[in-house]
Amino acid sequence: MKDWWQLNFPKGRQSLTITDANGYPVKIAYGEVGTGKPLFLFHGVGSWSYNWRNSIKPLSKYFRVICFDAKGYGFSEKPVSRRETEGHQVIEFVRIIQALCNEPVVILAESLGALTALAIAQENPDLIARLAVINVPIFAQKLPHWGMSLLSQVPLELIQTIDSLRLPYLFSPLVREVMAIERRSVLYNPSTLTKEDVYWITYPYLEFSGTLTKVAEELKIAAQEIECSQKNKPNWLTKIQSNLSNINVATLIMWGEHDTWFPASDGNKLHQHISNSRLQIIKECGHDASSDASLIINKNVINFLKDTQFI
Structure with a gap:
């Protein structure tokens, strides 16, 4: 299989070192293509830059497209010896943007990446020129998938042992099959998932020790945030919800009509909270x-x- 980074970015996969939310240096994998104003792509939980495979080249005709793997995901560093806290990605994404750009950027973000983008728009509004978010877990009532719930409950020490023993790699055919089944379940048209897609989607889990551990850790944080929200305890998720009206940047909200994880009604609710926003429900989309x-x-x-006079 040809190197995906080399096929999509002139310089292939590049590396950037930032200081993470814990104060330690961490290497971030990224690629960029195109010229003009910067447009960043934020992926969701359990994913990596590959999820934007169908948007990178089309958008690079208009922008300098920058696609990166969040810490712990994809090809970026996975510091499994250090535990994360809620909102760490906000700090780290801001530092990535500041390291690569010296002007306000466009952010196109999906799922957990979109939640992080909303938080950045609240805390660092000067960094964002325009914002586009997709299927945001802003009003989540629970982790949307049984596998996520299971991972969030398993002790991290056990998952770290599984990772260190390279068990996912040893059982790679089974891992690919299970992840293919699960990925098809969130697609409106499951037949569009190719063997190449399955290969690259599962690649970090099979090849890089620590991937499963860091994803499980993020899910534990998410589960705790949702639980605190439901119990009216102070939490990061509720803080973002409470400050949505403070987002003034022009915002495009997109939602899959058939999103079984977070209903399209959440998109309407989010649209009502952000005055300078428009909502587009996407048909035949999960x-x-x-x-x-x-x-x-x-x-x-x-x-x-174009409508908001950015291009």
Whole structure:
């Protein structure tokens, strides 16, 4: 299989070192293509830059597209010896943007990445020129999948042992099959998932020790945030919800009509909280919108940026 990074970015996979939320240096994998104003792509939980495979080249005709793997995901460093706290990605994403750009950027973000983008728009509004979010878990009532719930409950020490023994790699055919089944479940049209897609989606889990551990850790944080929210205890998720009206940047909200993880009604609710926003419900689209409806998403983003006089 040809190197995905080399195929999509002129310089292939590049590396950037930032200081993470814990104060330690961490290497972030990224790629960039195109010229012009910067547009960042944020992936969701358990994913990596590959999820944007159908948007990178089309958007690079208009922008300098920058795609990176969050700490712990994809090809970025996975510091399993250090525990994370809620909101760490906000700090780290801001530092990535500041390291690569010296002007306000466009952010196109999906799922957990979109939740992080909303928090950045609240805390660092000067960094964002335009914002586009897809299927945001902003009003989540629970972890949306049984596998996520299971991972969030397993002791991290056990998962770290599984990772260190390279068990996912040893059982790679089974891992690929299970993840293919689960990925198809969040697609409106499951037949669009190819063998190449399955290969690259599962690649970090099979090849890089620590991937499963860091994803499980993020899910534990998410489960705790949702539980605190339901019990009216102070938490990061509720803080973002409470400050949505403070987001003033022009915002495009896109939602898959058939998102079984977070209903399209959440998109309407989010739209009502952000005054300078527009909502587009995408038909024939599930939760994995960047795969399901990339042509529509690319078109919507370009039209939105033209309408708001950004291009």
